[in-house]
Amino acid sequence: MNASNHTYRPEPLRMTNQRKGILEEVQKARQHLTADEVYELVRKKQPRISLSTVYRNLEKMADAGILARLELSGNQRRYDWNTDMHHHARCVRCGAVRDVPVDAGVELDLGSQAINGFAVSGFRLEFKGICEKCR
Amino acid sequence: MNASNHTYRPEPLRMTNQRKGILEEVQKARQHLTADEVYELVRKKQPRISLSTVYRNLEKMADAGILARLELSGNQRRYDWNTDMHHHARCVRCGAVRDVPVDAGVELDLGSQAINGFAVSGFRLEFKGICEKCR
DNA sequence: AATAATAATAGTAATTATTCCTAAAAGTCA
DNA sequence: TGACTTTTAGGAATAATTACTATTATTATT
Ligand SMILES: [Mn+2]
Ligand SMILES: [Mn+2]
Ligand SMILES: [Zn+2]
Ligand SMILES: [Zn+2]
Numbered sequence: 001m002n003a004s005n006h007t008y009r010p011e012p013l014r015m016t017n018q019r020k021g022i023l024e025e026v027q028k029a030r031q032h033l034t035a036d037e038v039y040e041l042v043r044k045k046q047p048r049i050s051l052s053t054v055y056r057n058l059e060k061m062a063d064a065g066i067l068a069r070l071e072l073s074g075n076q077r078r079y080d081w082n083t084d085m086h087h088h089a090r091c092v093r094c095g096a097v098r099d100v101p102v103d104a105g106v107e108l109d110l111g112s113q114a115i116n117g118f119a120v121s122g123f124r125l126e127f128k129g130i131c132e133k134c135r
Numbered sequence: 136m137n138a139s140n141h142t143y144r145p146e147p148l149r150m151t152n153q154r155k156g157i158l159e160e161v162q163k164a165r166q167h168l169t170a171d172e173v174y175e176l177v178r179k180k181q182p183r184i185s186l187s188t189v190y191r192n193l194e195k196m197a198d199a200g201i202l203a204r205l206e207l208s209g210n211q212r213r214y215d216w217n218t219d220m221h222h223h224a225r226c227v228r229c230g231a232v233r234d235v236p237v238d239a240g241v242e243l244d245l246g247s248q249a250i251n252g253f254a255v256s257g258f259r260l261e262f263k264g265i266c267e268k269c270r
Numbered sequence: 271a272a273t274a275a276t277a278a279t280a281g282t283a284a285t286t287a288t289t290c291c292t293a294a295a296a297g298t299c300a
Numbered sequence: 301t302g303a304c305t306t307t308t309a310g311g312a313a314t315a316a317t318t319a320c321t322a323t324t325a326t327t328a329t330t
Contacts, residue, residue: 014326016278035317050280055317057278077316089253098253118224118233120264129255149297149306170288185309190288192307212287 013064021046022057023066032070032078032088032097072097072126089127093134100127148199156181157192158201167205167213167223167232207232207261224262228269235262 013019025041026033033041039054058079062069068080072090078097087100148154160176161168168176174189193214197204203215207225213232222235 012277012327014277016325018279048280050282052281052318053279089255091253092256117267118226118235118262118264119270120224120262121227122263124261124263126259126261127253127255128257128259129253132252135254147298147306151296151307153308183309185311187289187310188308 013060018042018046018049018053019057019061021049022054023061026058026067026079027081030081032080034078038079070097071124087125087127089129089131091131091134092128093130096131096133098131100125148195153177153181153184153188154192154196156184157189158196161193161202161214162216165216167215169213173214205232206259222260222262224264224266226266226269227263228265231266231268233266235260 021042022038025038029041035051035055035058038058039049039051042049042054058067061067062079068082070078070080070088072078072088082099086102089098089100090096091098156177157173160173164176170186170190170193173193174184174186177184177189193202196202197214203217205213205215205223207213207223217234221237224233224235225231226233
């Protein structure tokens with residue numbers, strides 16, 4: 001029931017050189033990179049790539065689920081190679097972002113799916129603190 | 136123990152007309168306003184106020200704890216009249232932001248204060264879902 | 271293979287949110 | 301009053317992101 005009645009055109013995603021280069025850097029960096037950082041990395045191998053291509057493709061691949069948009073408060077947008085559900089911790093001193101596994105001292109009861117009339121479909125948890133380097 | 140050793144100069148905050156107008160609007164709106172929205176509201180009563188004054192004073196008053204900075208993912212910054220600890224839920228359709236009381240189905244164990252070498256001092260929890268209007 | 275249709279690109283301009291700068295105005299206080 | 305400090309308005313500057321456009325590359329169709 002309630003199936004969509006018009007056929008999906010699956011939006012072909014051509015795997016261009018630029019796209020491949022971008023994805024590669026994001027995946028091998030194993031960090032949470034900004035568009036600008038990705039640009040600087042890809043540039044080394046593809047000096048003619050443009051910044052807007054990087055922006056566009058990070059967004060496209062995030063939409064496609066190939067990588068994850070990392071939404072942190074009040075910052076430059078970052079992208080995550082890790083598309084699995086996990087949380088993040090940010091150092092208030094140096095701004096470093098660390099992964100936090102879902103079970104690390106965190107228990108979140110989403111059983112009551114309706115908060116204040118909201119149909120809750122997900123949540124985002126962001127820790128703040130001070131990393132070991134900054135102590 | 137561990138008290139700061141230099142005396143605090145308590146940073147005098149003059150309660151100017153502009154400041155009063157800004158605070159008033161934030162508090163009576165009972166919404167999570169952006170700087171721009173505050174500007175438009177205050178303008179009605181103080182047509183000569185400048186946008187940068189609004190920005191500057193929202194920041195100052197947030198620093199002073201008179202109002203709260205509301206940090207949501209990837210958005211324009213918003214300010215909260217409510218400085219008590221609480222969470223927020225955002226509607227993915229219309230963007231509306233609702234308050235979520237700290238005890239609403241949420242149990243977060245911060246007993247283990249060290250996550251991954253991080254000295255955790257706080258966290259931010261943001262729900263996403265669909266509000267009643269958008270269903 | 272040639273042609274047509276579609277998608278992606280580089281480079282740049284435009285937009286948006288925010289912060290910075292500066293000279294003038296207003297508030298504080300001895 | 302006069303010195304000092306804070307705040308202001310208005311505009312310029314910055315930073316991140318998005319939009320535009322002519323060109324190039326890829327895929328589909330004859
Ligand atoms: Mn991550
Ligand atoms: Mn709130
Ligand atoms: Zn740090
Ligand atoms: Zn809604």
